Amino acid sequence: MMSAQMDAAQVLTGAGLDALLQVLKSRGLRTLGPKIRAGVIVYEEIASVADLPRGWTDEHSPGHYRLRRRDDAALFGYTVGPHSWKQFLHPARQCLWQARRDGAGEQPHFEPEPSDAQHFALIGVRACELRAIAIQDRVLLEADPQYRARRRDTFIVAVNCTVAGATCFCASMNAGPAVSDGFDLALTELTTSSEPLFVLRAGTDIGRAVLSELPRRPASDTEIARAAARVEDTAASMGRQMPSEDLPQRLLRNLEHPRWSEVAERCLACGNCTMVCPTCFCTSVEDSSDLTGTQLTRTRRWDSCFSADLTYLHGGSVRQSTRSRYRQWLTHKLATWPQQFGTSGCVGCGRCITWCPVGIDITVEASRIAAGESG
Amino acid sequence: MPERIVKPRLGVWKFASCDGCQLSLLDCETQLLTLSETIDIAYFPEAASRAPRGHYDLSLVEGSITTPADEARIQTVRRRSKYLVTIGACATAGGIQALRNFADIRAFSAAVYARPAYIRTLATSSPIAAHVPVDFQLHGCPVNKHQLLEVISAFLAGRRPGIATHSLCMECKSRGHPCVLVAHGTACLGPVTQAGCGAICPGCNRGCYGCFGPQDSPNTPALSEALTALGLSRAQLQRLYRTFNADAAAFRSESERHGD
Ligand code: SF4
Ligand code: SF4
Numbered sequence: 001m002m003s004a005q006m007d008a009a010q011v012l013t014g015a016g017l018d019a020l021l022q023v024l025k026s027r028g029l030r031t032l033g034p035k036i037r038a039g040v041i042v043y044e045e046i047a048s049v050a051d052l053p054r055g056w057t058d059e060h061s062p063g064h065y066r067l068r069r070r071d072d073a074a075l076f077g078y079t080v081g082p083h084s085w086k087q088f089l090h091p092a093r094q095c096l097w098q099a100r101r102d103g104a105g106e107q108p109h110f111e112p113e114p115s116d117a118q119h120f121a122l123i124g125v126r127a128c129e130l131r132a133i134a135i136q137d138r139v140l141l142e143a144d145p146q147y148r149a150r151r152r153d154t155f156i157v158a159v160n161c162t163v164a165g166a167t168c169f170c171a172s173m174n175a176g177p178a179v180s181d182g183f184d185l186a187l188t189e190l191t192t193s194s195e196p197l198f199v200l201r202a203g204t205d206i207g208r209a210v211l212s213e214l215p216r217r218p219a220s221d222t223e224i225a226r227a228a229a230r231v232e233d234t235a236a237s238m239g240r241q242m243p244s245e246d247l248p249q250r251l252l253r254n255l256e257h258p259r260w261s262e263v264a265e266r267c268l269a270c271g272n273c274t275m276v277c278p279t280c281f282c283t284s285v286e287d288s289s290d291l292t293g294t295q296l297t298r299t300r301r302w303d304s305c306f307s308a309d310l311t312y313l314h315g316g317s318v319r320q321s322t323r324s325r326y327r328q329w330l331t332h333k334l335a336t337w338p339q340q341f342g343t344s345g346c347v348g349c350g351r352c353i354t355w356c357p358v359g360i361d362i363t364v365e366a367s368r369i370a371a372g373e374s375g
Numbered sequence: 376m377p378e379r380i381v382k383p384r385l386g387v388w389k390f391a392s393c394d395g396c397q398l399s400l401l402d403c404e405t406q407l408l409t410l411s412e413t414i415d416i417a418y419f420p421e422a423a424s425r426a427p428r429g430h431y432d433l434s435l436v437e438g439s440i441t442t443p444a445d446e447a448r449i450q451t452v453r454r455r456s457k458y459l460v461t462i463g464a465c466a467t468a469g470g471i472q473a474l475r476n477f478a479d480i481r482a483f484s485a486a487v488y489a490r491p492a493y494i495r496t497l498a499t500s501s502p503i504a505a506h507v508p509v510d511f512q513l514h515g516c517p518v519n520k521h522q523l524l525e526v527i528s529a530f531l532a533g534r535r536p537g538i539a540t541h542s543l544c545m546e547c548k549s550r551g552h553p554c555v556l557v558a559h560g561t562a563c564l565g566p567v568t569q570a571g572c573g574a575i576c577p578g579c580n581r582g583c584y585g586c587f588g589p590q591d592s593p594n595t596p597a598l599s600e601a602l603t604a605l606g607l608s609r610a611q612l613q614r615l616y617r618t619f620n621a622d623a624a625a626f627r628s629e630s631e632r633h634g635d
């Protein structure tokens with residue numbers, strides 16, 4: 001019961017959040033968090049609380065996103081933007097190794113894998129994002145030493161969602177809006193127009209150590225109840241939901257459903273959905289040599305099941321049609337991922353719906369296709 | 376006896392174009408020194424109408440075919456080149472001058488020249504690949520210098536150039552740019568355009584103009600539908616597809632569906 005006692009909810013007031021950022025920085029961590037850039041909430045380096053999107057929220061619908069003013073001073077009063085933490089943990093481009101040789105015909109010397117291990121503190125991680133990180137851990141922790149190095153020292157400050165977006169459906173994926181595990185510290189925001197207020201608890205020893213350095217007081221029962229009620233309201237106001245019953249089997253029974261062709265007519269094969277998805281991990285590996293042919297580099301970059309080259313084998317791409325690419329994407333996320341990795345590949349964050357330029361909605365497509373020919 | 380290394384010969388050929396792609400080569404600055412140490416560069420501006428001599432290990436061809444003389448010259452370049460790589464929108468798709476393909480060239484000549492009878496020009500501006508077999512096409516208006524160096528390095532090493540043919544959106548998202556189409560309602564050709572420029576325009580809050588031509592799986596009708604929903608008129612849509620790559624198949628067919 002020791003840990004339950006230590007993890008009694010605390011309240012962080014006034015400059016408490018800034019103190020948290022400073023403590024994390026003093027531990028050598030790069031503090032990354034939400035910031036407004038070009039009309040969008042992105043994840044970037046944040047220096048202080050002044051960088052956070054105070055008083056802003058985001059409006060979502062398929063293929064549409066706008067920032068809107070809130071009538072309070074909430075710092076986390078929005079849902080998720082186009083960025084996800086994978087851009088730091090599983091970056092878009094990564095050098096795998098280099099080799100150098102003294103001249104043409106000489107043997108190349110392989111240069112050790114460049115280590116770029118950076119230590120991150122992620123500020124404002126949502127429940128769906130924690131789940132997405134856990135999914136990527138499952139795929140990458142063992143296979144990718146660079147991911148492992150970055151992930152090992154990542155400090156996570158999670159935030160319980162106090163607002164749901166119109167494209168959110170984490171509740172029906174059992175992935176949110178309340179965080180359950182995988183965090184060092186978890187906050188629930190009770191900020192009003194006049195006063196910043198957070199109920200927080202620690203989830204790990206390092207989280208407890210950091211918490212002990214912050215200005216805080218024990219949370220009152222009323223504050224704890226208010227925080228819980230906010231998160232419950234969020235769960236009740238989800239913009240969308242994913243059909244859950246037997247979804248994998250029903251999708252796999254409908255691989256020739258006419259809806260696949262209909263969605264392919266609208267789909268741009270642009271790959272935005274996979275780029276913004278916090279669980280998509282596909283990459284391509286490129287080898288390049290310089291002009292002199294003495295410096296060789298192997299680079300890994302994000303790729304997508306929507307790009308023709310991803311399935312290029314001798315003679316051409318396996319998935320020529322957009323129909324086959326969309327079907328691969330949706331059935332992998334929702335039907336074959338569970339077989340492969342033991343969980344769904346979707347956490348219900350809604351990014352692929354909002355950021356699809358033509359507003360294709362995974363919940364609508366999955367429902368129609370899973371309903372069978374009559375759907 | 377010291378080993379004598381025969382440097383590969385690189386020919387740079389110009390047809391109807393603005394020279395922008397060759398400038399990308401000059402823009403390679405420090406690498407240009409390495410380049411000139413590694414290979415013998417022979418440069419043939421358009422004005423040099425003399426027949427090319429000798430053989431070239433790699434020919435970079437800029438510009439489109441717009442005159443009967445150039446129709447003949449590209450045949451000679453091809454015969455004398457081991458590998459022929461087209462660079463830029465003119466060479467790969469006919470360029471901005473392919474707007475003539477949608478109009479009557481005689482009317483243009485009559486409007487511009489006092490004595491149009493002296494003008495010997497073809498009715499169309501066509502890409503190099505319409506005339507001779509091409510080993511690789513590097514898109515862009517102008518081409519990206521990093522991609523150009525990659526293609527030259529790849530041909531020197533005898534490997535496949537690492538040039539992605541997927542959408543610009545993937546490059547835009549990889550760079551973390553906010554999407555101007557979804558977040559601002561700005562018309563953007565990124566979803567149907569090939570990556571390679573570095574997503575410069577979305578990075579400056581502008582929509583993509585399609586300088587790199589169609590991506591490998593372009594769905595232009597679906598994009599037009601989304602742009603119509605943003606409020607673009609049929610004339611604006613036509614205008615959007617008719618720029619540097621107006622005659623690239625996917626852009627051409629889409630522009631023909633719209634208009635006044
Ligand atoms: S598939 Fe869509 S909703 Fe699901 S996790 Fe990926 S981006 Fe989010
Ligand atoms: S579903 Fe949407 S975002 Fe994904 S590839 Fe198709 S058009 Fe692009």
Ligand code: SF4
Pocket residue numbers: 272357543544545547548552553554555556557563564565566577582583
């Ligand atoms: S700004 Fe343009 S290129 Fe970038 S993701 Fe949006 S539609 Fe694609």
